[in-house]
Amino acid sequence: MGQLNDVGEADGWRCWLCDEPVDPDMSPNDPRGASVDTRITKAKAKKKKQGKNSVPPERLAHKSCNTGKGGNDPVVPWPEHLIVVDPAPIIAATERLERKGGREAMARCPSQDDADSVAAWLIDRLSRLSPELKLRAEIASTGGQYLVSLHTA
Template sequence: MGHLDEVGEADGWRCWLCDEPVDRDMATNDPRSATVDSRLTKARAKKLKQDKSALPPDRLAHKSCNTGKGTSDPVVKWPDHLIVVDPASIIAATDRLERKGGRETMARCPTKADAEETAAWLIDRISRLSPNLSLTHQITSSGGQYLVVLKA
């Protein structure tokens, strides 16, 4: 089994950036083909190596998602169907929760139902971004809105 197959199996053949299925048999020049990606930019990986910190594992990505990310820090988009205000950066919040634990305020929502839907989506999505991170959520009322907080 090659490295791509190992990474694909570990990620359930889903792109870690867009969370859509990846077809392992697609032609390599197709934008939806499978590639191996790192969660880190080269500069950040170099700094972690210098600090002797552990590097996160390689991840599966569509060729177009991987190429589109380029040398920039990756971004996981919030879906359009969620009603959120001031959404946090999912990758940055996940990194902090992995490193330090604790809690992260992820977004504000206008209704409790919106906040519950957002929390459920976040926990599901982050479980695929960081499978070893165990999360719970808390919804708190604040000034007529609801805060979505994740706890590691």
């Protein structure tokens, strides 16, 4: 249980996949119970097998989120209340920003207010998904829509 507590404390007792709170006192057999997951994608697993990558950090996840992910690439969903067009896959974009820095286009929005909400949510969500990654959001007006992009600081 020591490892689970260490990972839980590091992640603020929030599931890294769904970003919902995890109750440390809930049974680990309960679907909402705590489990330890590694943030790893198929591409990273292949590199790791070839000895080109270090072991990914362990993250806190609900048992159901961890089990649901299984051997597939993890997916961080966009919230339904945000109005976005062509949303970028959050995990893949975050990994590129971690690896290369620079800029990632994340979504297009129909209004400035929607773009502001998306930018604020992305900065907040990625601050927990990848705490070491320092980002800023930029909104550009593009032909009647608003492009939200993230830039490494």
